Amino acid sequence: MKQFLERKGVHPSIHQYVLTSLSYMALGLFASLIIGTIFQTLGNEVPFLPQAFVDIGDFAIQPIIYGGAIGIAIAHGLKAPPLVLYSALFAGSYAAEIGGGPAGSFLAALVAVEIGKLISKETKLDIVLTPLLTILVGFVVASTVGPPISAMLEGFGSIINWATDLRPFLMGMIVAALMGLALTAPISSVAIAVMLDLQGLAAGAATVGCAAQMIGFAVSSYRENGFGGLISQGVGTSMLQIANIVRKPILLIPPTVAGMVLAPVATVWLELENNAIGAGMGTSGLVGPIMLVETMGSSAQLLWVIILLLIVLPGLISLILSEWLRKKGLIQDGDMRLDA
Structure with missing residues (x-):
């Protein structure tokens, strides 16, 4: 099992799941929620800037956007293979959209990515099974524990x-x-x-x-x-x-x-x-x-x-x-x- 996890790039540790994942989550937040809020603030506070700044901000701060950014960022930080990385978009977006907030997106994406990595490239149906499992795990985690963790x-x-x-x-x-x-x-x-x-x-x-x-x-x-x-x-x-x-x-x-x-x-x-x-x-x-x-x-x-x-x-x-x-x-x- 240890050799299998090593081969799949799954390294359970506080460093991976707290330090690395939170750091990459912050990058996802910065590329969506934070930069969107900056656009929104500049558009509202600086008179000569166009309405487009506010429009960009309004769109970027939506849960489905920042949740997806968190999902992809965490997948990238955990060195997920391509199909897992792209599927992590769903886990983060769905968790944020149903009320899990950033915490729900973090948790759903983290679990989905690590499970998705286990099946990635293990079968000839990789292009179907890998995103299917990653998205399904993201849905289950987001639906069951995302909102309660976020509320806590x-x-x-x-x-x-x-x-x-x-x-x-x-x-x-x-x-x-x-x-x-x-x-x-x-x-x-x-x-x-x-x-x-x-x-x-x-x-x-x-x-x-x-x-x-x-x-x-x-x-x-x-x-x-x-x-x-x-x-x-x-x-x-x-x-x-x-x-x-x-x-x-x-x-x-x-x-x-x-x-x-x-x-x-x-x-x-x-x-x-x-x-x-x-x-x-x-x-x-x-x-x-x-x-x-x-x-x-x-x-x-x-x-x-x-x-x-x-x-x-x-x-x-x-x-x-x-x-x-x-x-x-x-x-x-x-x-x-x-x-x-």
Whole structure:
């Protein structure tokens, strides 16, 4: 059996089913729901842009579209053969369309792909049996466990949203720290935020925590990585630092502390609110700030809040802490250098 699974490319593990699958799910979300929301926001907020931007956004954010994108993305991430990959479109789309949401699409596509890989190219009727089995498994999983799993995760997210509204100081710090760490770790913070449907103050705190990780590492490592590193981490992802963090976990302290310090400012004094998409993106592709505008409306005051809370202050706090750790000898020159 072990040899058979190895031959079929089925490797049951937490790494495959959590880290890899969630990361590819995030890519599917970005290519559909997230980019569609950006189109929609730009079309609504920028006067000279054509109505086509809104139309593109309205279409891309439909469950049947983002669900299909999730299905294909997960199949690609798990190295599914062509017929399985194409059939995964059904699993993801159907799960989202019947109310399973992103979580249902994730689960239905994951199981369908792994089962489909088992039969792929095993018979002369491959072109019929492989998509038939993949689609059937996707249908069964989506119909039976997709909606309950999605409801459970959304319920948990509602508890987080409620707790943050009730205790914005403490919960804001906790949410910022955990979501920021998820963004930097080899796991998808945006997939987590979307599946939990983080909203309101909790999403605002998460945005601050994620931005603090990205801007914090970008500024703290400027001496090692220069302008290219500043942009790749500040607008790309702080996940680029994961190899350095594994070698020296203390590198996480400056940006994590920055997020925890600034989160209560966002939740208690500024009452910063965001949606689930912006919650897990931070400053990556400027999605977090764009979603803040989508949620709270465009204004000069919000622009200053974004500049200070998501860029200037996390960079300053992280730089001060990282320089202090360097002087103590706990961080050495080169510890945050990115591989070329």
